Amino acid sequence: MTEKQPAIVYFGSNAYQTHKRGVENVIEMQSQSYSFQRIYYIHWGESTTAYKGGRHYICLSLKNDWFWPVRLNAILFKIKQKQKHLIIHSHNALLSAFLIYRTGILSVHDALYYLDKSKHKRGRLIFYLLEKLLYYRCGRVHFVSRFAMEQSLFGRRTNYSIIPNTSHYEPMSNNGRSWADDIVKKDDFILIVRSIEERAGIDLLIKLAEFSQVDGRTFVVAGKGPLLEYYQEQITQKGLQNIRMLGYVDDQLLLALYAQCALVMVTATYGEGFGxxxxxxxxxxxxxIASNCCAIPEIIISNDFLFDNRVEAMDCAIRFALTNRDNYDFRGYYEHRFSNELMMEAYKLLYNRALK
Incomplete structure (x- = not known):
């Protein structure tokens, strides 16, 4: 291991204090894998301010206006003056694109051009050129799945690592069951944890809830997003009593929901780089059980738990999972492939390579 004790700058999107989900949790796990002298975290904000975050982070919010590229480079210039050995690890493609310095590591959860193409939006050429430029200007690219790499414009370069995600809930996974009692009173509900947006396939879940009314199944959806109110209104209009959309839930409640549910369901239509x-x-x-698309087949324990995005196929997958759950060691599979210990070693190797 190198004798250098570097500092690191992470580029994210959301404020560490107010939105700690997804990428923020991935960054937290990555930051714990190495003995960094100092950890900086830069993200979008309503103003350009500094504050202290978890694990003694120095967090810097960047006001998103016409002058943010100037502010970003000024901030990095000051940091580089203080830190002899500095790794820039980006989870934010836009920040890296406007940075005059080379990004040491770019983490790719979903490729830019692939996402834009999947949404059928205009301006694809801009995203195509931006993604190509990013790979050219990065020292190393970290993909969270082989699917994410294959859908990218990375090409045949060799400066990449595929390191799947791990869960920051691992140390807490044996704690608590009763916190969710005010949400659901029984242990046979189906839990869906998703960002409520187009690609999450929430419309499929609503159709499944309609289909499943005679079976007495309860669906609990945890997560927020731009379409939350839209889907809540859909559920109300249809008079469905067996599906609840909770919106954002904190870690304590989410742990309890995982502990008490009968099974977890993941629906997706596109843009699921990991799951x-x-x-x-x-x-x-x-x-x-999960949709048979994107990176999901790469992550799932067995193809028997995959379904096509049809109500009948989803219903069959639920029946199979509930009937056969005792035949699988799901926790053992997690520990063998995605444990904190395994991923920490992989991240440590990634940072050592970035320092060479």
């Missing part, structure tokens, strides 16, 4: 709820379900030794 964190899959491994979180396994962490709690729960069966997980």
């Amino acid at each position: 964190m709820p899959i491994i979180e379900g396994y962490l709690f030794n729960k069966p997980v």
